[in-house]
Amino acid sequence: MSALPNKKDKFVVVGSQADHAEKINKPSLSFWKEAWLHFKKNKLAMFGALLLIVLITMAAIGPHIVKYDYATNDLMNSNQPPSKEHWFGTDDLGRDVFARTWEGARISLFIGIAAALIDLAIGIIWGGIAGYKGGRVDEIMMRIADILYGIPNLLMIIILMVVLGQGLGTMILAMTITGWIGMARIVRGQVLQLKTQEFVLASRTLGADSRRILFKHLIPNSMGPILVTLTLTIPTAIFTEAFLSFLGLGLNPPLASWGTMASDGLPALEYFPWRLFFPATFICLTIFAFNVIGDGLRDALDPRLRK
Amino acid sequence: MEKLLEVKNLEVGFQTYGGYVQAVRGVSFDVNRGETLAIVGESGSGKSVTTQAIMKLIPMPPGEIRNGQILLDGEDLVPKTSKQMEKILGQDVSMIFQDPMTSLNPTMRVGAQITEVILKHNNVSKETANKKAIELLELVGIPRAEERVRQYPHQFSGGMRQRVMIAIALAANPKLLIADEPTTALDVTIQAQILELMKSIKKEVGSSIIFITHDLGVVANVADRVAVMYAGQIVEIGTVDEIFYDPRHPYTWGLMASMPSLETVDEGQLEAIPGTPPDLTNPPKGDAFAPRNPYALQIDYEEEPPMFQVSPTHFAKTWLLHPEAPRIDPPEAVLKNRRKLAGTFEKPVMVMEV
Amino acid sequence: MKEKLIEVKGLKQYFNIGSPNEVRAVDDVSFDIYKGETLGLVGESGCGKSTTGRTIIRLYDATDGEVLFKGEDVHGKKSKKALKEFNRKMQMIFQDPYASLNPRMKVADIIAEGIDIHGLAKSKKERMEKVYKLLETVGLNREHANRYPHEFSGGQRQRLGIARALAVEPDFIIADEPISALDVSIQAQVVNLMQQLQKEKGLTYLFIAHDLSMVKYISDRIGVMYFGKLVELAPSSVLYQKPLHPYTQSLLSAIPLPDPDYERNRVRKTYDPAVHNYAAGEEVKMREVAPGHWVYCSEKEFQQHKATY
Structure with missing residues (x-):
């Protein structure tokens, strides 16, 4: 064996290094860290996230960086086109459209996020209990949801507006009264699927109560679809608000939301297009941002869709 | 053929x-x-x-x-x-x-x-x-x-x-x-x-x-023939009789010994292969099986073994077949089934390829 | 007389009762498990072996029959406290090492779940000490505590499942196909670990599996199930040498052994339930042909078995 000169001393038995073999060299990655790595690779979703950050930042600081107030009338300067003074122009009462746009962003985003969070809370509890308890409880709870779902949405909203009066609270209530059902169905489906998994059985044999099983095992493992649904509920709520405001069922002036601004701007479309253009553009951008983030999350959070 | x-x-x-x-x-x-x-x-x-x-x-x-x-x-x-x-x-x-x-x-x-x-x-x-x-x-x-x-x-x-x-x-x-x-x-x-x-x-x-x-x-x-794979490589290949009745690679030994047989009423432990297979994002230096191999030689941790031929149809990738290597007998469970098969070379021959 | 830890009496578990697709997953099964022994339960998929295990540990409510644990009925009405105590004494190891650990929890929290539920640790430090000790017991080390299940191999995960079960210091462990999803080289590790733990802690096992060679190795006695019924129960070496029920014989003849010569000459028997040719009204039940060797048979078959034993 000329290939191996002077290697006699290498041929001694040293045995295994089993302890070494148990070692895990890879860095520890939690589910969320790994999901983030996947999300980061999705350029469109990252663009959406960036866009959303810009929108939220502007909603926070936007009204303060111009010297105009969103509610102050200045009839001398009504319907000004965008200029150095008024970056997005002014409306028919001379209010600064830039300030109003970001004030509107606050309201639109607030409505969207509030509605989505309320949906989330009710949906998780309702769907979680229905799915976990199963049988009769499930049957009754889901039938109630079906009945609520059957009531025409617009009708319900109009009735609520008439009874409770127009306003932010009514708007959110109107949206969540049936909005949670979608979330409840998602959660129930997940829970039904997960509750027969062996890790849930293991927890049951250890003596865990329903609460622990639901909140330690079932819900955390449903977070993927829940989060995706959540991010897709927000733009729907924003759009619904805009739509209702557009119909005149929304907020009262001088409160501005993108919906009311668009509604005000429509009659003046031919002469003062910026009054519609800005709020409409930002509605689109926001909805776009949430949608691509939702899609990105869906891919990142579902191991089956990961490459 | x-x-x-x-x-x-x-x-x-x-x-x-x-x-x-x-x-x-x-x-x-x-x-x-x-x-x-x-x-x-x-x-x-x-x-x-x-x-x-x-x-x-x-x-x-x-x-x-x-x-x-x-x-x-x-x-x-x-x-x-x-x-x-x-x-x-x-x-x-x-x-x-x-x-x-x-x-x-x-x-x-x-x-x-x-x-x-x-x-x-x-x-x-x-x-x-x-x-x-x-x-x-x-x-x-x-x-x-x-x-x-x-x-x-x-x-x-x-x-x-x-x-x-x-x-x-x-x-x-x-x-x-x-x-x-x-x-x-x-x-x-x-x-x-x-x-x-x-x-x-x-x-x-x-x-x-x-x-x-x-x-x-x-x-x-x-x-008819068997190839034994470990960590992305074939470590032993031969006819079914060669692999079962005269295995040469310590991993093959480990596999055979870790299975209980039906006839014997044995007390005591099974010969488990310790540890877990290596992570192939960063395969170990030398013989990938060495960390789990009770018969591992010093050289196994340093250099990848070449293929050795032990019969016209039987090859194994282990330093144990090197002429310098000490004589090591397989575990009991393998020994009791071992047979002298026709066609086996006097001495294993180092080869570059199968 | 050996002490009985578990007595299963006339256990029945039916699903979809009353509907056309009623399934009699477990149909009138009785057996005892002695303290410190390993009882193997084998049979093909759908024979009810897993359902039997899950019913014993109360994951399902039995349709009929009793399960006694140290003479106490497991399925009877119980206070929350008694139930918790029972949960501590009886534990389970699951089949699928990928599905049996919550992917969102850290290893430390998975293992400590029983400790948390039963309040077995007084402080955070004591809890972690216990976790480290359990990890070492199953051949892993403390640095694994902060990792997530997906970072482990199948064999390591199965050992984590064992550590989780051990955390509450049980007397009796039901192992539901604990090795069938593992590689050959890893199966022996898990089986060795289970045997070593049995010796150290005096555990009693119900070992459910379809791999007969491993079952034979680990079990003291073996029960064979076929379509919801226990058809044969005997000490493991006796069962392999003198299988009496034709189903057991067919099952044994089908196991492939790592011996090419044996495989070339193997004669496989097939089982056809029609061979029994039971007459209407004939009583078919478990009968003891030889001490400790029970077979599901009719009186006529019983006499034949006895004559030829």
Whole structure:
């Protein structure tokens, strides 16, 4: 064996290094860290996230960086086109459209996020209990949801507006009264699927109560679809608000939301297009941002869709 | 014997978030006409990836065939496009998968799934294809075949579905049948039936078979030759008798010794192989099995062993066969089955390639 | 007389009762498990072996019959406290190492779940000490505590499942196909670990599996199930040498052994339930053919078995 000169001393038995073999060299990655790595690779979703950050930042600081107030009338300067003074122009009462746009962003985003969070809370509890308890409880709870779902949405909203009066609270209530059902169905489906998994059985044999099983095992493992649904509920709520405001069922002036601004701007479309253009553009951008983030999350959070 | 398939120095890798996985690290073997080669190894040993590479079923990216040749009847499959592969798959090479529950289309009649393959690869009429489908179902031992062709997969039991899968795989008379753990999901009595079926098919149809499994009992039953894989490499290859009655690689010893036998009433512990298989994003230096090998030599931790030939058909990749190496006897469980086989060389010979 | 830890009496578990697709998963099964022994339960998929295990540990409510644990009925009405105590004494190891650990929890929290539920640790420090000790017991080390299940191999995960079960210091463990999803080289590790723990802690096992060679190795006695019924129960070596029920015989003849010569000459028997040819009204039940060797048979078959034993 000329290939191996002077290697006699290498041929001694040293045995295994089993302890070494148990070692895990890879860095520890939690589910969320790994999901983030996947999300980061999705350029469109990252663009959406960036866009959303810009929108939220502007909603926070936007009204303060111009010297105009969103509610102050200045009839001398009504319907000004965008200029150095008024970056997005002014409306028919001379209010600064830039300030109003970001004030509107606050309201639109607030409505969207509030509605989505309320949906989330009710949906998780309702769907979680229905799915976990199963049988009769499930049957009754889901039938109630079906009945609520059957009531025409617009009708319900109009009735609520008439009874409770127009306003932010009514708007959110109107949206969540049936909005949670979608979330409840998602959660129930997940829970039904997960509750027969062996890790849930293991927890049951250890003596865990329903609460622990639901909140330690079932819900955390449903977070993927829940989060995706959540991010897709927000733009729907924003759009619904805009739509209702557009119909005149929304907020009262001088409160501005993108919906009311668009509604005000429509009659003046031919002469003062910026009054519609800005709020409409930002509605689109926001909805776009949430949608691509939702899609990105869906891919990142579902191991089956990961490459 | 005539070679049907030659795999030469195959290297397959995958880009993952955890790093680059070297799933197959220089595998060479060949399959003769009409023989069954069993590839044994644990999950992650690269046995499935190797055969998926032969079928070009590896998703690229993230996977890639980094190196090597796959010669089927002398023709290299590696550079072929997926369009060209379509012609080969089903006709020259076909595959039977592990899970008969998910590998059939639930919305298509069983007969239609068979005739689809026949029609694709043969220029025959629909009636002829139908007749062939019934013949195939009879061949794989499905009773009342005329009736059964019109049924849907859910009307078949697990064992029957696996028979249907075999019928589909045979539909275009492939030269090579790749069976990836075809009996793992089945019960022992059904497994025994399927194994008998595959052996009789080999005899009747004359196809070569690559049979992937981790069950040594199954290997002993079906194989003519056996390749043992570990950490993306073939560590030992030989005829079924050579592998079972005169294994040379310490990993093969470990596999044999870790299985309890039925006859012996043994007390005491099983000879488990300690530890876990290595992480192939960053394979260990030297012999990948060394950290789990109680007989590991100093050199195993430093240099990858070459292949040693111990008979015209038997090769093992371990430093223990080196003339400088100390004489080490395999564990008791292997020793008691060891036989002197005809054709074994006096001394192992170091070779570069199989 | 050996002490009985578990007595299963006339256990029945039916699903979809009353509907056309009623399934009699477990149909009138009775057996005892002695303290410190391993009882193997084998059979093919759908024979009810897993359901039997799950019913014993109360994952399902039994349709009929009793399960006694140290003479106490497991399925009777119980206070929450008694139930918790029972949960501590009886534990389970599951089949699928990928599905049996919550992917969103750290290893430390998975293992400590029983400790948390039963309040077995007084402080955070004590809890972690226990976790480290359990990890070491199953051959892993403390640095694994902060990792997530998906970072482990199948064999390591199965050992984590064992550590989780051990955390509550049980007397009796039901192992539901604990090795069938593992590689051969890893199966022996897990089996060795289970045997070593049995010796050290005096555990009693119900070992459910379809791999007969491993079952034979680990079990003291073996029960064979077929379509919801226990058809044969005997000490493991006796069962392999003198299988009486034709189903047991067919099952044994189907096991492939790692011996090419044996495989070439193997004669496989098939089981056809029609061979019994039971007459209407004939009483078919478990009968003791030889001490400790029970077979499900009719009186006529019983006499035949006895004559030829």
